Amino acid sequence: MNSEPVSSIDRTIPITVLTGFLGSGKTTLLQRLLRSPKMSQTVVLINELGEIGLDHLLMERVDESVVLLQSGCICCSIRDDLKSALRGLLGRRDRGEIPEFDRVVIETTGLADPGPILYTLLGEPVVRHHFRIESVITTVDAVNAELHLSRNPEGIKQVAAADRIVVTKTDIADPDQTTAVREELLRLNPSAELLDAIELAEASDSSLDPDSLLAPRRFESSHRSTAGPRVETRERAYVTALRRHSPEVASLSLALEEALDWTAFGIWLSMLLNRHGDDVLRVKGILQVSGMSTPVFINAVQHIVHPPQHLERWPTDDHRSRIVFITRGVDHALLRRSLAAFSHSAVSDVSYA
Protein backbone atom coordinates (compact mmCIF):
# COMPACT_ATOMS: atom_id res chain seq x y z
CA MET A 1 0.00 0.00 0.00
CA ASN A 2 1.35 3.41 -0.88
CA SER A 3 1.70 5.97 1.76
CA GLU A 4 3.82 7.98 4.08
CA PRO A 5 3.29 7.58 7.79
CA VAL A 6 0.16 9.38 8.85
CA SER A 7 0.42 12.13 11.40
CA SER A 8 -2.00 12.26 14.28
CA ILE A 9 -3.61 15.45 12.96
CA ASP A 10 -5.82 14.40 10.14
CA ARG A 11 -8.48 16.22 8.18
CA THR A 12 -9.80 13.15 6.43
CA ILE A 13 -13.29 11.83 7.15
CA PRO A 14 -13.33 8.73 9.37
CA ILE A 15 -14.89 5.55 8.04
CA THR A 16 -16.14 2.69 10.16
CA VAL A 17 -16.55 -0.66 8.42
CA LEU A 18 -19.31 -2.73 10.02
CA THR A 19 -19.25 -6.35 8.98
CA GLY A 20 -20.56 -9.70 10.23
CA PHE A 21 -22.47 -12.66 8.97
CA LEU A 22 -26.11 -12.53 7.79
CA GLY A 23 -28.45 -12.10 10.72
CA SER A 24 -25.67 -11.46 13.21
CA GLY A 25 -27.09 -8.12 14.29
CA LYS A 26 -25.21 -5.55 12.18
CA THR A 27 -28.31 -3.55 11.34
CA THR A 28 -29.64 -3.60 14.92
CA LEU A 29 -26.30 -2.32 16.18
CA LEU A 30 -26.25 0.36 13.50
CA GLN A 31 -29.79 1.48 14.29
CA ARG A 32 -28.90 1.91 17.95
CA LEU A 33 -25.73 3.81 17.09
CA LEU A 34 -27.58 6.14 14.77
CA ARG A 35 -29.98 7.20 17.53
CA SER A 36 -27.10 9.07 19.16
CA PRO A 37 -27.03 12.81 18.40
CA LYS A 38 -23.29 12.44 17.82
CA MET A 39 -24.12 10.44 14.70
CA SER A 40 -26.35 13.13 13.17
CA GLN A 41 -23.82 13.97 10.48
CA THR A 42 -23.11 10.40 9.52
CA VAL A 43 -23.53 8.93 6.09
CA VAL A 44 -24.36 5.24 5.99
CA LEU A 45 -23.40 3.16 2.96
CA ILE A 46 -25.29 -0.05 3.01
CA ASN A 47 -25.31 -3.17 0.88
CA GLU A 48 -28.67 -4.57 1.68
CA LEU A 49 -31.72 -2.39 2.13
CA GLY A 50 -33.60 -4.67 4.43
CA GLU A 51 -36.07 -3.72 7.07
CA ILE A 52 -33.84 -0.98 8.37
CA GLY A 53 -36.06 1.95 9.24
CA LEU A 54 -33.59 4.71 9.56
CA ASP A 55 -34.83 8.18 10.02
CA HIS A 56 -31.53 9.47 9.02
CA LEU A 57 -29.52 11.96 7.11
CA LEU A 58 -28.67 9.74 4.25
CA MET A 59 -28.54 6.22 3.16
CA GLU A 60 -26.79 4.97 0.12
CA ARG A 61 -27.10 1.63 -1.47
CA VAL A 62 -23.91 0.07 -2.75
CA ASP A 63 -24.21 -2.83 -5.11
CA GLU A 64 -21.57 -5.47 -4.94
CA SER A 65 -19.46 -5.52 -8.03
CA VAL A 66 -15.89 -6.49 -7.68
CA VAL A 67 -13.51 -5.49 -10.43
CA LEU A 68 -10.46 -7.66 -10.28
CA LEU A 69 -7.21 -5.97 -11.09
CA GLN A 70 -5.07 -7.80 -13.61
CA SER A 71 -2.79 -10.24 -11.86
CA GLY A 72 -4.22 -9.15 -8.55
CA CYS A 73 -5.63 -11.40 -5.89
CA ILE A 74 -9.19 -11.14 -4.69
CA CYS A 75 -8.31 -9.16 -1.58
CA CYS A 76 -6.38 -6.58 -3.62
CA SER A 77 -9.27 -5.60 -5.84
CA ILE A 78 -10.91 -2.21 -6.05
CA ARG A 79 -14.60 -2.30 -5.18
CA ASP A 80 -15.81 -0.08 -7.98
CA ASP A 81 -19.22 0.42 -6.41
CA LEU A 82 -17.71 1.63 -3.15
CA LYS A 83 -15.25 3.90 -4.93
CA SER A 84 -18.07 5.48 -6.96
CA ALA A 85 -20.30 5.85 -3.91
CA LEU A 86 -17.63 7.62 -1.86
CA ARG A 87 -16.47 9.84 -4.72
CA GLY A 88 -20.11 10.61 -5.48
CA LEU A 89 -20.69 11.70 -1.88
CA LEU A 90 -17.81 14.17 -2.07
CA GLY A 91 -19.11 15.62 -5.32
CA ARG A 92 -22.66 16.00 -4.06
CA ARG A 93 -21.46 17.59 -0.82
CA ASP A 94 -19.34 20.07 -2.75
CA ARG A 95 -22.30 20.96 -5.00
CA GLY A 96 -24.45 21.51 -1.93
CA GLU A 97 -26.82 18.67 -2.80
CA ILE A 98 -26.25 17.00 0.55
CA PRO A 99 -25.19 18.49 3.89
CA GLU A 100 -21.70 18.29 5.28
CA PHE A 101 -20.93 14.96 6.91
CA ASP A 102 -18.29 14.07 9.47
CA ARG A 103 -18.37 10.29 9.42
CA VAL A 104 -19.16 7.38 7.12
CA VAL A 105 -20.31 3.93 8.23
CA ILE A 106 -20.13 1.16 5.64
CA GLU A 107 -22.34 -1.80 6.45
CA THR A 108 -21.17 -4.73 4.35
CA THR A 109 -23.22 -7.72 3.28
CA GLY A 110 -22.90 -10.75 5.49
CA LEU A 111 -20.95 -12.54 2.78
CA ALA A 112 -18.47 -9.74 2.14
CA ASP A 113 -14.74 -10.32 2.32
CA PRO A 114 -13.48 -7.20 4.14
CA GLY A 115 -10.22 -7.27 2.11
CA PRO A 116 -11.43 -5.55 -1.07
CA ILE A 117 -13.33 -2.96 0.98
CA LEU A 118 -10.20 -2.04 2.95
CA TYR A 119 -8.10 -2.13 -0.21
CA THR A 120 -10.47 0.33 -1.89
CA LEU A 121 -10.37 2.68 1.09
CA LEU A 122 -6.57 2.59 1.29
CA GLY A 123 -5.61 2.13 -2.34
CA GLU A 124 -7.97 4.29 -4.40
CA PRO A 125 -6.17 7.66 -4.76
CA VAL A 126 -9.17 10.01 -4.40
CA VAL A 127 -10.80 7.95 -1.64
CA ARG A 128 -7.51 7.70 0.26
CA HIS A 129 -7.06 11.45 0.07
CA HIS A 130 -10.45 12.25 1.64
CA PHE A 131 -11.22 9.35 3.96
CA ARG A 132 -9.45 7.22 6.55
CA ILE A 133 -10.41 3.88 8.07
CA GLU A 134 -11.10 4.43 11.73
CA SER A 135 -12.05 0.94 12.76
CA VAL A 136 -13.49 -2.36 11.61
CA ILE A 137 -16.33 -3.76 13.73
CA THR A 138 -17.50 -7.34 13.30
CA THR A 139 -20.69 -8.71 14.80
CA VAL A 140 -20.80 -12.39 15.74
CA ASP A 141 -24.04 -14.07 16.77
CA ALA A 142 -23.36 -16.22 19.87
CA VAL A 143 -26.10 -18.70 18.95
CA ASN A 144 -24.99 -19.32 15.38
CA ALA A 145 -21.26 -18.61 15.58
CA GLU A 146 -20.32 -22.18 14.76
CA LEU A 147 -22.52 -22.16 11.66
CA HIS A 148 -21.19 -18.79 10.53
CA LEU A 149 -17.55 -19.69 10.97
CA SER A 150 -17.82 -23.14 9.41
CA ARG A 151 -20.13 -22.44 6.47
CA ASN A 152 -18.65 -19.16 5.39
CA PRO A 153 -14.95 -18.76 4.66
CA GLU A 154 -15.44 -14.99 4.81
CA GLY A 155 -16.56 -15.35 8.44
CA ILE A 156 -13.00 -16.06 9.58
CA LYS A 157 -11.69 -13.13 7.52
CA GLN A 158 -14.32 -10.85 9.09
CA VAL A 159 -13.21 -11.90 12.58
CA ALA A 160 -9.51 -11.54 11.70
CA ALA A 161 -9.99 -8.05 10.21
CA ALA A 162 -11.89 -6.74 13.26
CA ASP A 163 -10.63 -4.11 15.68
CA ARG A 164 -13.75 -4.72 17.77
CA ILE A 165 -15.96 -7.79 17.84
CA VAL A 166 -19.48 -7.36 19.16
CA VAL A 167 -20.97 -10.66 20.32
CA THR A 168 -24.73 -10.50 19.83
CA LYS A 169 -27.74 -12.53 21.01
CA THR A 170 -25.99 -13.48 24.25
CA ASP A 171 -29.38 -13.12 25.98
CA ILE A 172 -30.78 -16.11 24.12
CA ALA A 173 -27.60 -18.22 23.94
CA ASP A 174 -26.60 -20.80 26.51
CA PRO A 175 -24.08 -19.05 28.86
CA ASP A 176 -21.56 -21.85 28.28
CA GLN A 177 -21.99 -21.38 24.56
CA THR A 178 -21.38 -17.64 24.92
CA THR A 179 -18.22 -18.26 26.96
CA ALA A 180 -16.99 -20.75 24.37
CA VAL A 181 -17.67 -18.29 21.53
CA ARG A 182 -15.83 -15.52 23.36
CA GLU A 183 -12.85 -17.76 24.06
CA GLU A 184 -12.70 -18.89 20.45
CA LEU A 185 -12.94 -15.33 19.12
CA LEU A 186 -10.09 -14.25 21.38
CA ARG A 187 -8.05 -17.23 20.27
CA LEU A 188 -8.62 -16.26 16.63
CA ASN A 189 -8.04 -12.54 17.11
CA PRO A 190 -6.34 -11.61 20.39
CA SER A 191 -5.84 -8.03 19.19
CA ALA A 192 -9.57 -7.33 19.02
CA GLU A 193 -11.66 -5.80 21.78
CA LEU A 194 -14.55 -8.09 22.61
CA LEU A 195 -17.87 -6.43 23.42
CA ASP A 196 -21.26 -7.82 24.34
CA ALA A 197 -24.23 -6.30 22.51
CA ILE A 198 -26.55 -6.91 25.45
CA GLU A 199 -24.15 -5.31 27.93
CA LEU A 200 -23.75 -2.35 25.56
CA ALA A 201 -27.54 -2.00 25.40
CA GLU A 202 -27.90 -2.17 29.18
CA ALA A 203 -25.20 0.44 29.67
CA SER A 204 -27.15 2.99 27.64
CA ASP A 205 -30.81 4.00 27.37
CA SER A 206 -31.93 3.82 23.79
CA SER A 207 -28.83 4.76 21.87
CA LEU A 208 -25.27 3.52 21.99
CA ASP A 209 -22.48 5.95 22.70
CA PRO A 210 -20.56 5.98 19.43
CA ASP A 211 -17.34 7.02 21.15
CA SER A 212 -17.01 3.67 22.88
CA LEU A 213 -17.57 1.69 19.73
CA LEU A 214 -16.18 3.74 16.86
CA ALA A 215 -13.04 5.36 18.28
CA PRO A 216 -9.84 4.20 16.64
CA ARG A 217 -8.33 1.25 18.41
CA ARG A 218 -4.60 1.04 18.01
CA PHE A 219 -3.01 -1.64 20.07
CA GLU A 220 -4.25 -2.70 23.41
CA SER A 221 -4.30 -6.26 24.57
CA SER A 222 -7.81 -7.64 24.59
CA HIS A 223 -9.47 -8.15 27.92
CA ARG A 224 -10.04 -11.77 28.65
CA SER A 225 -13.25 -13.29 29.88
CA THR A 226 -13.63 -12.43 33.55
CA ALA A 227 -15.10 -15.85 34.14
CA GLY A 228 -11.59 -17.34 34.06
CA PRO A 229 -10.77 -20.72 32.61
CA ARG A 230 -13.84 -22.90 32.66
CA VAL A 231 -13.69 -26.64 32.37
CA GLU A 232 -17.32 -27.50 32.10
CA THR A 233 -18.00 -30.33 29.74
CA ARG A 234 -20.73 -28.51 27.85
CA GLU A 235 -18.47 -25.56 27.21
CA ARG A 236 -15.71 -27.87 26.03
CA ALA A 237 -18.13 -29.43 23.59
CA TYR A 238 -18.98 -26.00 22.22
CA VAL A 239 -15.28 -25.12 21.86
CA THR A 240 -14.61 -28.41 20.06
CA ALA A 241 -17.49 -27.71 17.70
CA LEU A 242 -16.30 -24.16 17.05
CA ARG A 243 -12.76 -25.28 16.23
CA ARG A 244 -13.97 -27.74 13.66
CA HIS A 245 -14.45 -24.87 11.24
CA SER A 246 -10.87 -23.72 11.03
CA PRO A 247 -8.31 -25.98 12.66
CA GLU A 248 -5.50 -24.25 10.80
CA VAL A 249 -6.40 -20.69 11.76
CA ALA A 250 -4.40 -19.59 14.77
CA SER A 251 -3.02 -16.43 16.28
CA LEU A 252 0.47 -15.72 17.52
CA SER A 253 1.48 -12.85 19.81
CA LEU A 254 5.15 -11.94 19.79
CA ALA A 255 7.36 -9.42 21.57
CA LEU A 256 10.75 -8.23 20.35
CA GLU A 257 13.35 -7.56 22.98
CA GLU A 258 15.30 -4.93 21.04
CA ALA A 259 14.33 -1.81 19.13
CA LEU A 260 13.42 -2.71 15.58
CA ASP A 261 15.16 -1.55 12.42
CA TRP A 262 12.12 -0.33 10.48
CA THR A 263 13.81 -1.01 7.14
CA ALA A 264 14.61 -4.61 8.08
CA PHE A 265 11.04 -5.09 9.30
CA GLY A 266 9.63 -3.65 6.07
CA ILE A 267 11.76 -6.03 4.00
CA TRP A 268 10.59 -8.99 6.09
CA LEU A 269 6.88 -8.10 6.15
CA SER A 270 6.70 -7.26 2.44
CA MET A 271 8.44 -10.57 1.60
CA LEU A 272 6.14 -12.48 3.97
CA LEU A 273 2.98 -10.91 2.53
CA ASN A 274 4.17 -11.52 -1.03
CA ARG A 275 4.49 -15.25 -0.40
CA HIS A 276 1.94 -15.89 2.37
CA GLY A 277 -0.44 -12.91 2.17
CA ASP A 278 -3.46 -15.13 1.51
CA ASP A 279 -2.74 -17.00 4.74
CA VAL A 280 -1.61 -14.11 6.90
CA LEU A 281 -5.10 -12.90 7.69
CA ARG A 282 -4.00 -10.10 9.99
CA VAL A 283 -0.89 -8.41 11.34
CA LYS A 284 -1.37 -5.83 14.04
CA GLY A 285 1.34 -4.41 16.19
CA ILE A 286 3.00 -1.60 18.03
CA LEU A 287 6.67 -1.20 17.25
CA GLN A 288 9.62 0.23 19.12
CA VAL A 289 11.60 1.58 16.18
CA SER A 290 15.32 2.39 16.49
CA GLY A 291 15.85 6.11 16.90
CA MET A 292 12.32 6.85 18.09
CA SER A 293 10.97 7.34 21.59
CA THR A 294 7.32 6.98 20.56
CA PRO A 295 5.76 3.86 19.03
CA VAL A 296 4.76 3.12 15.45
CA PHE A 297 1.47 1.31 14.88
CA ILE A 298 1.17 -1.19 12.04
CA ASN A 299 -1.97 -2.87 10.78
CA ALA A 300 -2.34 -5.23 7.80
CA VAL A 301 -5.23 -7.34 6.55
CA GLN A 302 -3.96 -10.01 4.14
CA HIS A 303 -1.95 -8.20 1.44
CA ILE A 304 -3.33 -4.81 2.47
CA VAL A 305 -1.08 -2.76 4.71
CA HIS A 306 -2.41 0.39 6.37
CA PRO A 307 0.01 3.33 6.36
CA PRO A 308 2.22 3.04 9.46
CA GLN A 309 1.14 5.52 12.11
CA HIS A 310 3.09 7.38 14.74
CA LEU A 311 1.44 7.22 18.13
CA GLU A 312 1.99 9.98 20.64
CA ARG A 313 2.63 7.64 23.55
CA TRP A 314 2.92 4.03 24.59
CA PRO A 315 -0.39 2.56 25.76
CA THR A 316 1.31 0.69 28.64
CA ASP A 317 4.66 0.62 30.45
CA ASP A 318 5.75 -2.24 28.21
CA HIS A 319 7.78 -0.50 25.50
CA ARG A 320 8.76 -3.62 23.60
CA SER A 321 7.54 -4.14 20.04
CA ARG A 322 4.50 -6.41 20.20
CA ILE A 323 2.91 -7.97 17.14
CA VAL A 324 -0.16 -10.17 16.75
CA PHE A 325 -0.42 -12.45 13.70
CA ILE A 326 -3.54 -14.32 12.66
CA THR A 327 -2.54 -17.01 10.20
CA ARG A 328 -3.95 -20.02 8.36
CA GLY A 329 -1.65 -23.03 8.12
CA VAL A 330 1.55 -21.06 8.71
CA ASP A 331 4.28 -22.66 10.86
CA HIS A 332 4.55 -20.33 13.85
CA ALA A 333 7.97 -21.61 14.94
CA LEU A 334 9.37 -20.69 11.52
CA LEU A 335 7.55 -17.34 11.54
CA ARG A 336 9.10 -16.50 14.92
CA ARG A 337 12.57 -17.61 13.80
CA SER A 338 12.29 -15.76 10.50
CA LEU A 339 11.30 -12.48 12.18
CA ALA A 340 14.23 -12.84 14.63
CA ALA A 341 16.68 -13.57 11.79
CA PHE A 342 15.52 -10.64 9.64
CA SER A 343 15.26 -8.16 12.50
CA HIS A 344 18.37 -9.33 14.39
CA SER A 345 16.36 -9.32 17.59
CA ALA A 346 15.36 -11.93 20.15
CA VAL A 347 11.67 -12.75 19.81
CA SER A 348 9.50 -14.07 22.63
CA ASP A 349 5.88 -15.14 22.91
CA VAL A 350 3.40 -12.90 24.67
CA SER A 351 0.37 -14.19 26.45
CA TYR A 352 -2.63 -11.97 27.03
CA ALA A 353 -4.29 -14.52 29.26
Added chain:
Amino acid sequence: MCGLCGVFLTETHWSDATVAAPDQGARTRRHERLHRVALANLVLKHYGLKVSDWQGCAYLLSSQTGQTSVVPSIAAVWPVAEQLRKRTLDPLDEGLIEALERTR
Protein backbone atom coordinates in the same frame (compact mmCIF):
# COMPACT_ATOMS: atom_id res chain seq x y z
CA MET B 1 6.35 9.36 -15.02
CA CYS B 2 10.06 8.86 -15.44
CA GLY B 3 11.12 10.46 -18.72
CA LEU B 4 13.89 7.94 -19.27
CA CYS B 5 12.14 4.63 -18.93
CA GLY B 6 8.43 5.39 -18.92
CA VAL B 7 7.99 3.99 -15.42
CA PHE B 8 5.13 5.58 -13.52
CA LEU B 9 6.60 6.84 -10.28
CA THR B 10 4.02 6.23 -7.63
CA GLU B 11 3.99 7.51 -4.09
CA THR B 12 6.28 6.06 -1.48
CA HIS B 13 5.45 2.46 -0.61
CA TRP B 14 4.80 1.87 3.10
CA SER B 15 7.94 -0.26 3.36
CA ASP B 16 10.02 2.52 1.79
CA ALA B 17 8.75 5.19 4.16
CA THR B 18 11.14 6.57 6.75
CA VAL B 19 9.37 6.39 10.07
CA ALA B 20 11.98 7.96 12.33
CA ALA B 21 11.72 11.71 12.80
CA PRO B 22 14.62 13.88 11.54
CA ASP B 23 15.38 15.11 15.05
CA GLN B 24 15.55 11.54 16.32
CA GLY B 25 18.52 10.44 14.29
CA ALA B 26 16.76 9.49 11.06
CA ARG B 27 19.02 8.58 8.21
CA THR B 28 19.01 10.86 5.20
CA ARG B 29 16.89 9.59 2.32
CA ARG B 30 20.00 8.59 0.38
CA HIS B 31 21.53 6.84 3.39
CA GLU B 32 18.21 5.08 4.06
CA ARG B 33 18.05 3.77 0.49
CA LEU B 34 21.59 2.42 0.69
CA HIS B 35 20.78 0.76 4.01
CA ARG B 36 17.64 -0.79 2.48
CA VAL B 37 19.58 -2.06 -0.51
CA ALA B 38 22.26 -3.59 1.76
CA LEU B 39 19.65 -5.39 3.90
CA ALA B 40 17.68 -6.63 0.88
CA ASN B 41 20.90 -7.96 -0.66
CA LEU B 42 21.54 -10.11 2.41
CA VAL B 43 18.31 -11.91 1.49
CA LEU B 44 18.66 -11.80 -2.28
CA LYS B 45 22.20 -13.20 -2.17
CA HIS B 46 20.67 -16.49 -1.05
CA TYR B 47 18.84 -16.64 -4.40
CA GLY B 48 21.71 -15.45 -6.62
CA LEU B 49 20.13 -12.02 -7.09
CA LYS B 50 21.21 -8.48 -6.35
CA VAL B 51 19.43 -5.18 -6.06
CA SER B 52 20.89 -1.70 -6.45
CA ASP B 53 19.57 1.82 -6.20
CA TRP B 54 18.48 3.26 -9.52
CA GLN B 55 18.58 7.04 -9.78
CA GLY B 56 17.28 7.39 -6.23
CA CYS B 57 13.76 6.67 -7.44
CA ALA B 58 13.64 2.93 -8.20
CA TYR B 59 15.64 -0.24 -7.76
CA LEU B 60 17.46 -2.37 -10.30
CA LEU B 61 17.13 -6.09 -9.68
CA SER B 62 19.65 -8.28 -11.46
CA SER B 63 20.51 -11.95 -11.64
CA GLN B 64 23.96 -13.49 -12.00
CA THR B 65 23.21 -14.19 -15.67
CA GLY B 66 22.56 -10.54 -16.34
CA GLN B 67 18.79 -10.49 -16.40
CA THR B 68 17.67 -7.15 -15.00
CA SER B 69 14.42 -5.50 -14.08
CA VAL B 70 13.51 -2.05 -12.73
CA VAL B 71 11.16 -2.15 -9.74
CA PRO B 72 9.57 0.82 -7.97
CA SER B 73 9.92 -0.36 -4.35
CA ILE B 74 11.57 -3.09 -2.28
CA ALA B 75 8.15 -4.69 -1.80
CA ALA B 76 7.89 -4.99 -5.59
CA VAL B 77 11.24 -6.81 -5.68
CA TRP B 78 9.80 -10.12 -4.42
CA PRO B 79 7.32 -11.00 -7.18
CA VAL B 80 9.78 -9.87 -9.87
CA ALA B 81 12.60 -11.86 -8.23
CA GLU B 82 10.36 -14.94 -8.25
CA GLN B 83 9.80 -14.47 -11.99
CA LEU B 84 13.51 -14.01 -12.67
CA ARG B 85 14.53 -17.06 -10.64
CA LYS B 86 11.44 -19.10 -11.54
CA ARG B 87 11.09 -20.16 -7.93
CA THR B 88 9.41 -18.89 -4.80
CA LEU B 89 11.21 -16.57 -2.38
CA ASP B 90 9.95 -17.54 1.03
CA PRO B 91 11.01 -15.78 4.25
CA LEU B 92 9.98 -18.95 6.09
CA ASP B 93 12.47 -21.03 4.06
CA GLU B 94 14.74 -22.67 6.64
CA GLY B 95 17.79 -22.44 4.37
CA LEU B 96 17.34 -18.66 4.10
CA ILE B 97 16.73 -18.28 7.84
CA GLU B 98 19.90 -20.24 8.62
CA ALA B 99 21.89 -18.12 6.16
CA LEU B 100 20.62 -14.92 7.81
CA GLU B 101 21.32 -16.29 11.28
CA ARG B 102 24.94 -16.85 10.23
CA THR B 103 25.28 -13.15 9.29
CA ARG B 104 24.61 -12.07 12.89
